Amino acid sequence: MALRQTARTLLSRRVPAMSLARTQAMPVRTLMSTAQTRSDALFVHRDTPDNNASIPFSFNEEFMTMAKEIIARYPPQYKKAAVIPLLHLAQKQNDNWLPLNAMNYIADLLEMPAMRVYEVATFYTMYNRDPVGKFFVQVCTTTPCMLGGCGSQAVLEAVEKHLGVKAGHTTKDKKFTVIEVECLGACANAPMVQINDDYYEDLTPESIVKVLEGLARGEKVKPGPQNGRLTSAPDKEKRTLTEEPYGPGKFCVPDFA
Ligand code: FES
Numbered sequence: 001m002a003l004r005q006t007a008r009t010l011l012s013r014r015v016p017a018m019s020l021a022r023t024q025a026m027p028v029r030t031l032m033s034t035a036q037t038r039s040d041a042l043f044v045h046r047d048t049p050d051n052n053a054s055i056p057f058s059f060n061e062e063f064m065t066m067a068k069e070i071i072a073r074y075p076p077q078y079k080k081a082a083v084i085p086l087l088h089l090a091q092k093q094n095d096n097w098l099p100l101n102a103m104n105y106i107a108d109l110l111e112m113p114a115m116r117v118y119e120v121a122t123f124y125t126m127y128n129r130d131p132v133g134k135f136f137v138q139v140c141t142t143t144p145c146m147l148g149g150c151g152s153q154a155v156l157e158a159v160e161k162h163l164g165v166k167a168g169h170t171t172k173d174k175k176f177t178v179i180e181v182e183c184l185g186a187c188a189n190a191p192m193v194q195i196n197d198d199y200y201e202d203l204t205p206e207s208i209v210k211v212l213e214g215l216a217r218g219e220k221v222k223p224g225p226q227n228g229r230l231t232s233a234p235d236k237e238k239r240t241l242t243e244e245p246y247g248p249g250k251f252c253v254p255d256f257a
Contacts, residue, residue, distance in 0.1 A: 043122040045100055050131060057101040063093045067109070080112040083120050087127055096136045096196065097128040133170045133177035135215050137163075138194040142183040148190025150204050155191045156180065158205035162212055175216060188232040189225055198223035202235070 047053075059067055067086055074081045083106065090102040103121050107114040121127045128136070139159060145152040160166055163176050170177040186192045189201030193208060200211050200223055207226040214221040229235040249256065 045118075045129070047100075051099045051129075053100055053104065055099060055101055057090070057094070057099060057105045059089070059105075060093060063089050071110070080110045080116070083110060083112070083117060084124075086110065087117070087121055091127060095134065096132050097130060099129075131170075131174075133175050135176045135195050135212075137176055137178045137212075138181040138184070139167065139178065140182070140184045140186075140190075140192055140194070141180045142187075144183070144187035145190040145192060148187070149202060150191065152191040154205050155193065155203050155208050158208050159193070159212065162209045176212070201225045202227040202229060 045051075067082075067089055070085045070089075071079050071082045086106050086109065087098060087103070090106060091098045094102060098121060103117045104114050107117040110117075121129065137159060139152060139156045141152040141156060145155075156167065159178055163171050163178060165171050165176070165178055167178050167180045181194070184192065184194055184199070186199050186201055189199075191203050192199055192201040193203060193211075194200075195211070195215065200208065200221075202225040203211075204227075211221050211226065224231070225235075227235060
């Protein structure tokens with residue numbers, strides 16, 4: 001009975017004209033529109049001219065220093081526990097992707113079977129086992145980003161239009177690779193995009209194009225909110241936690257005050 005009453009209340013509620021217009025304006029799209037990846041591509045390695053066992057890989061001095069520091073965090077008999085951060089370092093040194101020989105190199109460094117390293121590298125989608133552009137653009141299109149601000153669909157379309165490639169592809173000059181990703185944990189600043197190690201948030205179609213233009217010119221574009229707000233603070237007036245915070249003892253019976 002109560003359920004029926006609630007349903008009736010909801011149905012009788014008028015949909016605001018703004019949200020109705022926005023719903024109608026939103027294009028229908030599939031849940032995942034990134035270029036289809038064949039399931040075997042997720043874990044099978046096939047030799048290519050730029051990714052095969054004859055191409056050497058080793059850490060340079062800077063990355064070796066970082067690798068040693070990470071390995072030293074673990075007891076010597078458990079140094080293989082450093083495999084995830086070391087793969088990440090290898091990917092960072094190698095322009096955002098992880099070639100076969102980087103995995104073999106790390107297996108040697110951590111004295112573990114290469115197969116164990118392959119298992120880790122193929123399990124986590126954050127490891128790119130094929131070359132990507134200099135700037136790896138990950139557009140979040142999960143629900144909060146889809147609904148926040150101008151919506152991730154508008155941001156994705158702006159990126160694709162500006163770069164002239166669809167999600168899942170790399171530009172001809174090898175500067176940008178675009179993909180769609182699931183929530184990157186910055187929903188309070190939706191819509192957002194991750195480019196290499198940086199988050200660009202509170203985006204609009206115009207501001208993401210400015211970010212891409214700046215990066216293409218070789219500038220260091222300031223990451224974070226692109227609409228001027230401070231981190232995740234309210235972008236306009238404060239709407240929550242507006243009352244004076246109360247101190248200890250408030251609202252307690254006198255004995256505890
Ligand atoms: S949904 Fe985009 S960061 Fe969470």
